[in-house]
Amino acid sequence: DVKVTQSSRYLVKRTGEKVFLECVQDMDHENMFWYRQDPGLGLRLIYFSYDVKMKEKGDIPEGYSVSREKKERFSLILESASTNQTSMYLCASSFLKWVQPQHFGDGTRLSIL
Amino acid sequence: GENVEQHPSTLSVQEGDSAVIKCTYSDSASNYFPWYKQELGKRPQLIIDIRSNVGEKKDQRIAVTLNKTAKHFSLHITETQPEDSAVYFCAAPQATTSGTYKYIFGTGTRLKVLA
Numbered sequence: 001d002v003k004v005t006q007s008s009r010y011l012v013k014r015t016g017e018k019v020f021l022e023c024v025q026d027m028d029h030e031n032m033f034w035y036r037q038d039p040g041l042g043l044r045l046i047y048f049s050y051d052v053k054m055k056e057k058g059d060i061p062e063g064y065s066v067s068r069e070k071k072e073r074f075s076l077i078l079e080s081a082s083t084n085q086t087s088m089y090l091c092a093s094s095f096l097k098w099v100q101p102q103h104f105g106d107g108t109r110l111s112i113l
Numbered sequence: 114g115e116n117v118e119q120h121p122s123t124l125s126v127q128e129g130d131s132a133v134i135k136c137t138y139s140d141s142a143s144n145y146f147p148w149y150k151q152e153l154g155k156r157p158q159l160i161i162d163i164r165s166n167v168g169e170k171k172d173q174r175i176a177v178t179l180n181k182t183a184k185h186f187s188l189h190i191t192e193t194q195p196e197d198s199a200v201y202f203c204a205a206p207q208a209t210t211s212g213t214y215k216y217i218f219g220t221g222t223r224l225k226v227l228a
Contacts, residue, residue, distance in 0.1 A: 035218075042119075042202060042220040043157070050213045058215055059114065090156070097213045100147040100204055104156040 003027075006091050006105035013112055019078040021108050023091030031094040032074035033101050034058075034066065036087040043090065049074055050097035081112045115140040115207035119219025126193050127227050134222045136203035137185040144206035144214050146179055148188045151221075152199045161188070193226045200224070 007022035025032065031050050035043040035058075045058030047066040055066050063085060067075045074093075078085055089108045092101035116139040126132050138146075147162035163170045163177045163186065170177050174193075179186040186205075190197055200221045206214040 031213075033216075040220060043204075043218040045215055045217065048215060050211070054211075056209060056211060056213070056215070059217070092157075098144060099214075100145050100159070100162060100206070100216045101157075102159055104158070106156050 004091055004093050004103045004105040006089075006108050008108050009106060011108055011110045013078075013081050013110065015081060015083060015112060017078075017081045017112075019081050019110070019112075021076040021078075021089055021091075021110070023074045023076070023105055024072050025074075025093040025103070026072065027093070027095070027103075028071065029093035029095050029103075030071075030097045031099070031101075032068065033092040033094075034064075034074065034076045035090045035092065035101075036060070037090055037107070038087050046076065083112050086110060086112045115142075115205055115215075115217040117203065117205045117217050117219045119203055119222060121222060122220065123223045123225070125225045125227060128193060128195060130193055132188075132190045132193055132197070132224055132226075134188045134201055134203070134224070135185060136187070136205065136219050137183075138205035138217075139184065140205065140207045140217075142206040142208040142214060144208075146177070146186045146206070147204050147216070148175075148177060149202045149204070149218075150199045151202065157202060190224075193224075195226050195228050198224055198226045
């Protein structure tokens, strides 16, 4: 069974901090995604990566960056956290680079104070 | 860019009745059109998808239809049960310049099945 593991379930950080959210998948999937989920807005794509060291912007990349040094790991970085980045962050993966997210992690609920 | 509209935002049905959720999209990308189910406090789960060259797909009590001309696709759940209560999301593909696809989600439908 595919497993997508996010490093933290809950995280509290302060405004201005640099925040790292980690995601690891164990099935050699090509594609990895970062979404944020807010009530009434659904899931919005921040960044995705279809190969090691490759990344592509989603719809709301401002204030975020990503890193994919190894195929199984995809990190989301909040360069200087702000209160409007308080949200649920979901990582996902898919086997092939042209298919939809197939497996999601449990999510990280991030609060920026 | 891709715009995905999902309706209704909430839906209550009696147990045993059918539920239908509809999404419209704007991009012309040809690829998969997936549906996800998210139970309270849990991760979204892919429940069914349909390829753009197929008009209908069925999996037990769940079916999805796709009308490419009208740019809409629908999720149909028959003989609903209380465990079908969840938030359902559709997603539509948008082609990127790198030759891959990004998936844009609808805003979700909260389905409540009343016993």
